[in-house]
Amino acid sequence: MGPCWNGECGDGPCWAGHYVPCQAGWVGPTVLLCIYGFCSMIRPIEPFMTEFLTGTCKNLTAEQVNRQVYPVWTYSTLVLLVPVLLVTDFLRYKPIIIIQGLTYVCAFLLVLVSSRVHWVQLAFFSYSIAMAADVAYFSYIYSVVHPRYYQRVTSYVRAAVLLGYTVGASLAQLLVSLAGVSLYCLAFLTLISVSIALITSLFLPMPKSSLLNDSYSAQHSDVDANSSENKGVVLSVKNMAAARYVGRTFTRLMLDFRKCYSSPAVLFFCIWAATGRCGFYQVSGYVQLLWVNRQPSNFTAYNGGVDAVSTLSGAAATVAVGYMSVEWSVWGELVLGGFTFLIAAVVFLMDLTDNIWISYACFFLFKTVYMQLATICSFQIAKSLNRKRYALVFGVNSFVGTVLQSVLTAVVINTKSLQLPISTQFLIYASYFAAISLLFTVRGVYTVLRVKRAAAGSQAERAAEPPEASQL
Incomplete structure (x- = not known):
């Protein structure tokens, strides 16, 4: 027997037969999501990113950073935001969170090892994917816990993000001011932190349902059950049902x-x-x-x-x-x-x-x-x-x-x-x-x-x- 990760079983015995208090149903996903949010926000290099890029580590000019590097994040976020919003619920959140963790790792790895403008631009493009995927992080918890816990888990998740950012910024300042640590080391610490977040995201439970998937899945299963003999008819009906569903x-x-x-x-x-x-x-x-x-x-x-x-x-x-x-x-x-x-x-x-x-x-x-x-x-x-x-x-x-x-x-x-x-x-x-x-x-x-x-x-x-x- 183990904890219920779904959180839909009310105050009675767990529907999965675990017979543990249902609070375990929201505690598990919330703890994992808070760990992910905390680690992904510990990014000590960010308060010193401009100095890192324009310093001896990368030797980019302030003009290049201002007009060629930073705008990539803005434009890429604009292009990516709508597609991410549309697919997040359909893919049931967890895959998007994993992609967010992966793109964080790619972004800071590129920042760490590259020194050319084009590679740094690619790093900021990867970073924009991660930022656009924030909608999955803040929406995921509502798909795996009971509505009675929404207010509580929301406060925990946002507190984890805030604490992570504060710890990252404070750690960066202390290491630079008191220990004389180089900015390259801050970038390496950032890479380690977001890598831990990526590993944590793999253990998040997969939501059983999503708002946009449910009604379509029900129609989809009906078509499968009633038309299993003719694959061509099945495929045609499925496509028509999908088109009608998207239209509605x-x-x-x-x-x-x-x-x-x-x-x-x-x-x-x-x-x-x-x-x-x-x-x-x-x-x-x-x-x-x-x-x-x-x-x-x-x-x-x-x-x-x-x-x-x-x-x-x-x-x-x-x-x-x-x-x-x-x-x-x-x-x-x-x-x-x-x-x-x-x-x-x-x-x-x-x-x-x-x-x-x-x-x-x-x-x-x-x-x-x-x-x-x-x-x-x-x-x-x-x-x-x-x-x-x-x-x-x-x-x-x-x-x-x-x-x-x-x-x-x-x-x-x-x-x-x-x-x-x-x-x-x-x-x-x-x-x-x-x-x-x-x-x-x-x-x-x-x-x-x-x-x-x-x-x-x-x-x-x-x-x-x-x-x-x-x-x-």
Whole structure:
């Protein structure tokens, strides 16, 4: 007898005959997935990736990294995101998680052993596959545990990712600052960590079902049972059934899409989620190039420490959101507008200052505020939707954000006629956030005034009503 890995047997004896408490059904997959997430996020080289590529290890120029290497990640993610979203559920999550682990290993192996631009570009293409596969990692657990454990396992899985990233960044800073470890060793440690994650992914239990596969599989089995004598007829019927099923699935997705975005409140939170994601990844992806220009000579970089502290601060801010007593349907858009203006201000200050410590502090505020606002948008969107539409809406938001990021990268970084320096790029990013802030501030003021006016009108109507006749 052993633990139940499926988690579908309720509070009674396990359906597999193991007769153990059903909590083992969610503990097993959750522990494995947390180990995978923790190890895959311990990537000590990432806070120092720009210095690693432009240093003596690889000898690439900052211009090559800025215009030829980093944009590959953005464009590749745009191309890969939709196919990965479409096949993740059909393949039942686990194969995509294994592919994610494998592409992490390939990416950091290529970064470790190669020194030419084309090979480094291939490494970042492999890395983009892994990033696009995040949807499988965050969706897998819902296919193997009972819905009653969703909230608990979600917190564990996200905590494992956060802890892994913090440990990786902190370890990198300690090894560089205190032990004088080379960046090449950090890259090697990253390769070891993601390799452990890949091995862990092989032990994840395979989900028994998926949302998109179930109804088609039932139709498929009926065709097999009723038409086993004629293989040609079987194949033809199967193809027709598959085509009809794909058509119905696409129609259902379009109807769900229209229904989800028909609410103005949900629509505006989705707009911020997509536009904010675009700006966040642009700033965090290119900030190391800005820091390289701001660092004085013979300066020990503290990129890892800043990343670790800002991640923990952002996590604390997201937890604090859950305890804030705010009527988000009224004040939410105004809050987004005001704090987005703060983001624009700190990005603008990062561009203006020549002091590396002020730049570090600005990035700390930037990441903290962004994670808090992203959390507000997430739960406001989620509470307005049916659970079955979560993947659709969040997937569309991610795709729109990636499209915007690709457009911004093409205009700001890869336009040959502009050739903007990194400082001017950050001025554009600050202006981008300022435009978002203006949009949401205006919309927030309108929403607050509309609600106040409606409340005042209701109060006036109640005051104008004739008093009830006195009872005799």
